[in-house]
Amino acid sequence: MLRAMLALTLSLCAAAAQAAPQVRVVGLFPNAAVVNIDGQRKFIRVGETGPQGVQLVSADSHKAVLRVDGVESSYELSREYNAAGYSAPRPAPELGIARGAGGHYWVSGAINGQTAQFLIDTGATTVAMNEEQARRLGIDYRVAGKPMVASTASGTVKGWRINLNSVKLGGIEVLGVEASVLEGEFPTEILLGMSFLNRVGWREDQDIMHIQSKQ
Template sequence: MKYPLLVLLLLLSLPVLAVDQVSVVGLFSGRAVLEIDGARRVLKVGDTSPEGVKLLAADSESALLEIDGKEQRMALGGHISGSYQAPPRAEVHVWPDTRGMYRMPGSINGQTVDFLVDTGATHIAMNARQARRLGIDYRVRGERGMASTASDVVPVFRVTLDRVQLGGITLRQVTAVVFEGTQPSDVLLGQSFLNRLEMRRENEAMVLREKY
């Protein structure tokens, strides 16, 4: 009976890892340089530092870290200190209209838009008139391509939107396509936005939530 007691005492005597200060000082594809409680650590994706910080993902813009069991995305120069708590994730409920369509006001690059949520659309999609109203110079800044509609394959211009907002959710650098002519009649909120969120149904509502 002495040995289980000895093991228990040893486990109780082990130090509990607690991170007080974390800074991102370097970012690369699949790798990040962190300063953790004054120690410089170079981690590859999947590595865990001696302090218990795990690198889940990294690119030239940000690192996704697991700290004290919680996920935190940090940009270059980002810093956290003290007892870490993950920020609340924004959530939006979209309700169907009388025709069963999911519509909600939002904005593109700061300009108000009435979105029609379309899970079957690959990208955010709009017609040329809507793009001009939003100040999107698609002919100069867009990339020519082709897109399939319900009845045809038509030319489009692919553009990158600086900022797309729906309720409390804001995403940056979102791909969209602009169709010449008057179709689609609504600005479609497609998968280039939806794929970057968690999506579920609650009764009739479509619930969209930030992933991080």
């Protein structure tokens, strides 16, 4: 009788572990996260419950705390877990960016190891910045750059074509990225253009831009 009860208990535990949802955090924001639950992607805010009863307890730019089957656990970006404690192989780094004010995508990152704030612009050919931004980042564009002329909404302006050592967003880093430094105050924000985006995988889905490393 004891053996039968023990076998039944082990069988139920195994079934519960097998049925546990597989959870992967693919986007992190203040008080919100994009969570992949058994292959279903969902944007969840703190306090909300997603598929399979998974609830977001807290979230910031570094991690999310999820309640799965009544157990709270911390999840880093793009790491897959299940309630049995299994960690799947880490996929290529991926970043989810929520659409912000004015319908634009803003994201923090780094250029040549220096902190930078980007406005994602799929209409820009290269990463583009003004002279003041380049000086703040320590870029000697007048020496290292090649003179050019760029067309803007205000007309043509002088500029310099340069090559950035690296552009990094979260865990995604691209080396040797073409960029432009424009004379004057335009653009007012550093534009993350196609010279970077063509080197990564990206797509828009339900007001979230997903960027994934190809390297």
